[in-house]
Amino acid sequence: MEDETGVSRQFAASSVVAGLARDLVAGALRGWGLSFLVSDAVLVVGELMANAVEVSRAADVIKVHVGCGPGEIVLAVWDGCAARPVPRRVELSLETLDLCPERFDDNGGWGLSIVESLAARCWVDPTPPRGKWVCAALKADVR
Numbered sequence: 280m281e282d283e284t285g286v287s288r289q290f291a292a293s294s295v296v297a298g299l300a301r302d303l304v305a306g307a308l309r310g311w312g313l314s315f316l317v318s319d320a321v322l323v324v325g326e327l328m329a330n331a332v333e334v335s336r337a338a339d340v341i342k343v344h345v346g347c348g349p350g351e352i353v354l355a356v357w358d359g360c361a362a363r364p365v366p367r368r369v370e371l372s373l374e375t376l377d378l379c380p381e382r383f384d385d386n387g388g389w390g391l392s393i394v395e396s397l398a399a400r401c402w403v404d405p406t407p408p409r410g411k412w413v414c415a416a417l418k419a420d421v422r
């Protein structure tokens with residue numbers, strides 16, 4: 280992104296690092312005077328991190344980036360998996376929470392729907408020869 284100020288870090292692909300990524304994002308946003316975005320941003324990065332960890336092995340690296348550009352912030356999580364995210368595109372409602380009763384409370388498929396609901400845009404940047412950044416931009420202009 281042009282004119283972007285950003286913070287990046289890499290982690291081992293473990294579920295315990297999601298909290299570190301959330302702290303990284305929250306700290307960067309507060310430093311840029313964008314505290315009002317923290318709650319949405321940590322939710323988005325937490326979902327992207329969970330997906331990246333899920334498709335990685337424990338010894339793999341995943342990376343997190345939070346960037347501040349004109350009118351928006353960009354959240355991005357990198358993993359080395361070749362597969363692309365597949366949003367399920369279900370309507371978020373109480374009725375659709377448990378589509379499959381035999382897997383009560385463990386139906387999955389919500390993360391990217393939440394990300395798409397909160398983000399102004401989402402995209403994937405492949406990083407040949409391996410992996411991709413999964414990205415989401417949140418509007419940062421106060422109205």
Ligand SMILES: Nc1ncnc2c1ncn2[C@@H]1O[C@H](COP(=O)(O)OP(=O)(O)OP(=O)(O)O)[C@@H](O)[C@H]1O
Pocket residue numbers: 326330331334358360361362363364365366367386387388389390391392413
């Ligand atoms: N980084 C990724 N790399 C490869 N595939 C991904 C990635 N992120 C998501 N996917 C695919 O997209 C699907 C949908 O992701 P989503 O986050 O919406 O649901 P989920 O992770 O299956 O469940 P939940 O997020 O509700 O726990 C995943 O099941 C997975 O197949």
Ligand SMILES: [Mg+2]
Pocket residue numbers: 326329330388389390391
């Ligand atoms: Mg998920």
